[in-house]
Each structure stands twice: as structure tokens, then as C-alpha cells.
Amino acid sequence: MLKDSSVLPPLPESAVTIGASAATWRDAVRLAGDALARSGAATPAFADEMIRVIEEFGPYVVIAPGLALAHARPGPETLRNGLAVVTLVEPVAFGHAHNDPVRVVLGLSVTHANSHIEAIADLANIFNDASAIPRLAEARTIDEVLAVMNWDGDTA
Amino acid sequence: MKIVAICGAGIGTSAILKVNAERALKRLGIEADVTAADAASVRDVAEDAQVILTSPELVDIIGKTYADVVVIQNYFDLEEIAAKLLTALG
Numbered sequence: 716m717l718k719d720s721s722v723l724p725p726l727p728e729s730a731v732t733i734g735a736s737a738a739t740w741r742d743a744v745r746l747a748g749d750a751l752a753r754s755g756a757a758t759p760a761f762a763d764e765m766i767r768v769i770e771e772f773g774p775y776v777v778i779a780p781g782l783a784l785a786h787a788r789p790g791p792e793t794l795r796n797g798l799a800v801v802t803l804v805e806p807v808a809f810g811h812a813h814n815d816p817v818r819v820v821l822g823l824s825v826t827h828a829n830s831h832i833e834a835i836a837d838l839a840n841i842f843n844d845a846s847a848i849p850r851l852a853e854a855r856t857i858d859e860v861l862a863v864m865n866w867d868g869d870t871a
Numbered sequence: 872m873k874i875v876a877i878c879g880a881g882i883g884t885s886a887i888l889k890v891n892a893e894r895a896l897k898r899l900g901i902e903a904d905v906t907a908a909d910a911a912s913v914r915d916v917a918e919d920a921q922v923i924l925t926s927p928e929l930v931d932i933i934g935k936t937y938a939d940v941v942v943i944q945n946y947f948d949l950e951e952i953a954a955k956l957l958t959a960l961g
Contacts, residue, residue, distance in 0.1 A: 768879050768880050769879075771879065772878075772879030772880075772910060772928065772929060772932065773879075773928035773929070774928055775878060775879060775884065775925075775926035775927075775928035775929050776879075776883075776884060778884050778887060778926070778945070778946040778947070779945045779946055779947045779948070780945060784883050784884055784887070786880060786882050786883035786884070787880055787882070788880050788881070788882055789882070811927075811928070812927050812928075813927065813944045813945075814944065814945070823882070823883045825882055825883070828881060828882060835883065835886035835887050835889075835890055836890045838887065839887055839890045839891055839894075839947065842947040843891070843894075843947050843949060845947070845948075
């Protein structure tokens with residue numbers, strides 16, 4: 716089946732930050748925003764939008780043990796669909812009842828609310844393998860992160 | 872049967888929940904329509920839903936509903952999602 720342009724492009728090196736330090740969850744989300752901006756998926760102001768979603772709705776973005784999926788609605792800050800990966804040297808608490816502390820922060824930029832489901836299915840293919848989060852958290856090189864994230868679940 | 876997956880922004884986490892709920896339902900052999908939506912539109916979208924899937928943090932925002940509210944801790948754990956859906960759907 717042909718995939719449309721809504722699918723997340725392969726994760727570029729520029730969207731990966733490994734071994735980062737963040738004192739608070741806000742710092743951690745901001746690092747993910749920085750990585751999205753660096754790769755051209757969003758403007759620098761997108762970090763503020765992602766922080767605001769958590770301020771408004773709470774730490775529900777911590778969707779699995781050790782993993783936060785920071786995101787916000789499509790808007791002027793979202794330039795194209797893209798993902799960023801930030802791994803933290805010291806885990807950070809987001810205030811989630813079950814899944815804290817967070818070691819890996821993903822940032823997600825999507826340009827249209829209805830066009831991202833297929834891209835998300837790719838993300839589920841990666842993380843439904845329970846080893847993906849520890850492998851990312853322990854990655855020492857960007858290539859190790861890319862090997863986890865650019866795995867093509869369709870060939871399995 | 873209608874199931875609604877809810878997150879704060881209606882982007883990202885609710886879509887993961889939708890995709891994995893569909894996979895869990897397929898394992899269980901249950902047919903259902905799964906929709907992703909944001910917390911603000913839950914009253915409209917979930918009016919005729921049997922089940923609302925969401926995060927522990929969003930239960931209070933969802934408020935009163937006739938649907939079963941099923942709280943998922945690990946959005947990537949298909950066994951957790953399948954077990955909780957099976958309980959909710961009886």
C-alpha cells in the first residue's frame with residue numbers, strides 16, 4: 716500500500732539529542748522542542764506549546780514507563796510532520812502516578828490533526844517492542860538511537 | 872460498538888491508544904469502531920460510546936459519562952489494553 720505524506724519521515728540525526736541534562740520536566744520538553752526546531756519540523760516556539768499542553772492537562776503525555784510523548788496541536792509553530800528524540804542522563808519526574816521517572820522524551824510535530832494516524836501507527840510498531848525504551852535510554856551514540864527509531868516494522 | 876480514545880490535544884497520545892486498541896481488539900476477535908479525540912470534545916464524541924480509553928491523569932477532565940472509562944497506564948502494552956477492554960466489554 717502506498718503511504719501518503721502524512722507518514723513520519725525517517726528520524727534525522729539533527730532531531731536526536733543523547734545524554735542531555737534536564738533539571739525539570741519543562742527543561743526536558745524544551746530540549747525536545749529544540750531538537751524539533753533544529754530538524755526543521757517546528758519553530759522554536761513549539762516548545763512552549765508542548766509545555767502548555769502538560770500544564771493544562773497534566774502529565775498524561777508520559778504514556779509508558781520512562782517515556783514521554785510531548786506534543787501539541789497543529790498551528791503556526793508546526794512546519795511539517797516530525798519526531799525528535801531526547802535521552803536524559805538523569806531521569807526526570809513529570810508527576811505521573813505510574814510511569815515516572817522519564818528517561819526518554821519524544822517530541823511530536825504534526826501539521827494536520829487528521830493526517831497523523833498512520834504516522835502514529837509506525838510509532839506504535841517501534842514501541843510495542845518493550846525493549847525500545849531501554850535501548851533508547853541506554854544509547855551512547857546517535858546511530859544507536861536511529862537504529863531503534865528507523866526500524867521498519869512493515870518488514871517484520 | 873464504539874470506543875473513544877481521549878487525550879489532551881487530540882494528537883499523538885490518543886492516536887497511539889486508538890492504534891493499539893484496534894490491535895488489542897483484533898486479538899480478542901471483537902469488532903469495534905475506535906475514534907481518537909481530545910478532552911474538550913469528549914462530551915460530543917463519547918455520547919454514544921460504550922468505552923472511553925484514557926490516561927489516569929485525564930479521568931477527572933472527562934467527568935460524568937455513561938460509558939465505561941478504562942484507564943490505561945502503558946499505552947504500548949497490548950496485553951494491558953486487551954485485558955482491560957475484555958473486562959469492560961464483559
